[in-house]
Amino acid sequence: MKVLICVAHPDDEVLGAGGAIASYAKNGDEVASIIFTYGENSSLVKPRSQLARERIAESTRACKILGVKNLHFLGLPDTTLRRERRTEETKKKVAGILKKYNPDIILTHSIDDGHPAHTSVAKLVKKQVRSQNLKARIYTFNNWSPIRHKNLKKPKLVVDTSKFFNKKKRALKEFKSQSKTLGWSYNVALTFVKDYWNGARHGNTTAEVFYKW
Numbered sequence: 001m002k003v004l005i006c007v008a009h010p011d012d013e014v015l016g017a018g019g020a021i022a023s024y025a026k027n028g029d030e031v032a033s034i035i036f037t038y039g040e041n042s043s044l045v046k047p048r049s050q051l052a053r054e055r056i057a058e059s060t061r062a063c064k065i066l067g068v069k070n071l072h073f074l075g076l077p078d079t080t081l082r083r084e085r086r087t088e089e090t091k092k093k094v095a096g097i098l099k100k101y102n103p104d105i106i107l108t109h110s111i112d113d114g115h116p117a118h119t120s121v122a123k124l125v126k127k128q129v130r131s132q133n134l135k136a137r138i139y140t141f142n143n144w145s146p147i148r149h150k151n152l153k154k155p156k157l158v159v160d161t162s163k164f165f166n167k168k169k170r171a172l173k174e175f176k177s178q179s180k181t182l183g184w185s186y187n188v189a190l191t192f193v194k195d196y197w198n199g200a201r202h203g204n205t206t207a208e209v210f211y212k213w
Helices: 012-026 048-066 088-101 116-131 165-172 182-201
Strands: 002-007 030-037 070-076 105-109 137-141 156-160 207-212
Touching: 002 012, 002 088, 002 116, 012 030, 012 048, 012 105, 012 156, 012 165, 012 182, 012 207, 030 048, 030 088, 030 116, 048 070, 048 165, 070 088, 088 116, 105 116, 116 137, 165 182, 182 207
Parallel strands: 002 030, 002 105, 030 070, 105 137
Antiparallel strands: 137 207, 156 207
């Protein structure tokens, strides 16, 4: 099976689907990831070019820990992603990668995540899947908002991550450029709460839950 992860920033893939990525990789599935920006605006102190290099390296190491075979950085501007997703150049880039991998499953942000870059990625991915008539099943996750209110009646994908939770934590520790920010602390704490809560709800120690879109 081929699994494609589509996220806005380096670290989004680990926060939202790190356990699932490790589970699929362990199962022998082919896992690839597209990261749309370098996340270069997450610091008010470091130069954007320096932070971009750091975050690329961090995400590359984290994805290696989890078992991602192919990692693509599109390098789109973080602050103008909502506009960039409508350009023909961006559409062609995304369409080319989707066509190349022709995934069975796509894991991406949900449209009620609350972060404009996250929702922009989700909308672009779904539009390109539809325009190419791909058969990929799209499942979504929240990173920023703790509350979901859309697509909750749709089928959901529950991945038991109990055996991979420590690997997810190891991968998250690679993001040292983010470790001192309040936003990162919030995201990590929210991720762990969700993982344990989803595990308790589905008879596991930890689990990640994705809703079909």
